Amino acid sequence: MALKAVIFDLDGVICFTDEYHYLAWKAMADSIDVPFDRTINNRLRGVSRMASLEIILEKSETVFSDAEKAVLAQQKNELYKQYLLRITPDDLSKEVLDTLNVLRGNGLQLAIGSSSKNTPLILQQLGLSGFFDAVSDGNGITHSKPDPEVFGKAAGMLGLPPEVCLVVEDAVSGAEAGHRAGMRVACVGDAALAGAGDYNLDSIAELTGIVPGLM
Ligand code: BG6
Ligand code: MG
Numbered sequence: 001m002a003l004k005a006v007i008f009d010l011d012g013v014i015c016f017t018d019e020y021h022y023l024a025w026k027a028m029a030d031s032i033d034v035p036f037d038r039t040i041n042n043r044l045r046g047v048s049r050m051a052s053l054e055i056i057l058e059k060s061e062t063v064f065s066d067a068e069k070a071v072l073a074q075q076k077n078e079l080y081k082q083y084l085l086r087i088t089p090d091d092l093s094k095e096v097l098d099t100l101n102v103l104r105g106n107g108l109q110l111a112i113g114s115s116s117k118n119t120p121l122i123l124q125q126l127g128l129s130g131f132f133d134a135v136s137d138g139n140g141i142t143h144s145k146p147d148p149e150v151f152g153k154a155a156g157m158l159g160l161p162p163e164v165c166l167v168v169e170d171a172v173s174g175a176e177a178g179h180r181a182g183m184r185v186a187c188v189g190d191a192a193l194a195g196a197g198d199y200n201l202d203s204i205a206e207l208t209g210i211v212p213g214l215m
Pocket of ligand 2: 009010011012013045046169170171174
């Protein structure tokens with residue numbers, strides 16, 4: 001079916017907050033002497049905050065209570081938000097903005113589908129509050145990626161069936177979520193390297209080359 005909307009993941013696709021996630025988790029892991037590196041970090045892409053913590057604690061010799069885990073997650077999020085507050089609209093790359101504008105200029109609806117509860121803050125920092133036709137994020141879902149819920153909700157907000165939506169993802173878990181939602185998936189970054197998408201792109205700008213053929 002002809003494409004009508006593109007649903008973008010946020011962290012690692014629209015902006016490079018994935019590096020801030022890494023730095024904040026690294027500081028948290030160091031504080032409890034748990035080994036953490038970029039390989040483990042790649043497993044956290046698209047995964048909710050508490051599920052990410054569980055993955056990091058697989059390497060811990062200490063067993064933490066639920067209350068202690070909540071404190072550790074909050075510790076990470078407070079540091080992460082300090083990084084987010086440094087973001088300005090200048091951090092939105094020209095490549096990303098140009099791509100979004102070309103797609104919209106072709107008549108496509110644009111949405112966000114992110115597991116992050118910090119999505120409203122990030123969009124505000126980037127100057128993108130109100131830019132997207134729909135924002136489905138970690139505040140409105142019960143199950144995070146690879147569950148398809150966040151993308152199903154985004155399509156619902158747009159009033160569109162999944163077959164006319166293309167998901168753009170940097171996470172293998174996110175690509176799986178898009179496919180499970182019944183959508184086509186274009187990948188960049190880590191997920192593209194893993195070949196997780198129907199289209200595996202070197203850069204987000206390549207969307208303007210493939211999308212017209214799908215419309
Ligand atoms: C996703 C990130 O977008 O959001 C994950 O890829 C992150 O790494 C998840 O854990 C939840 O983010 P937040 O901001 O709600 O802690
Ligand atoms: Mg991502």
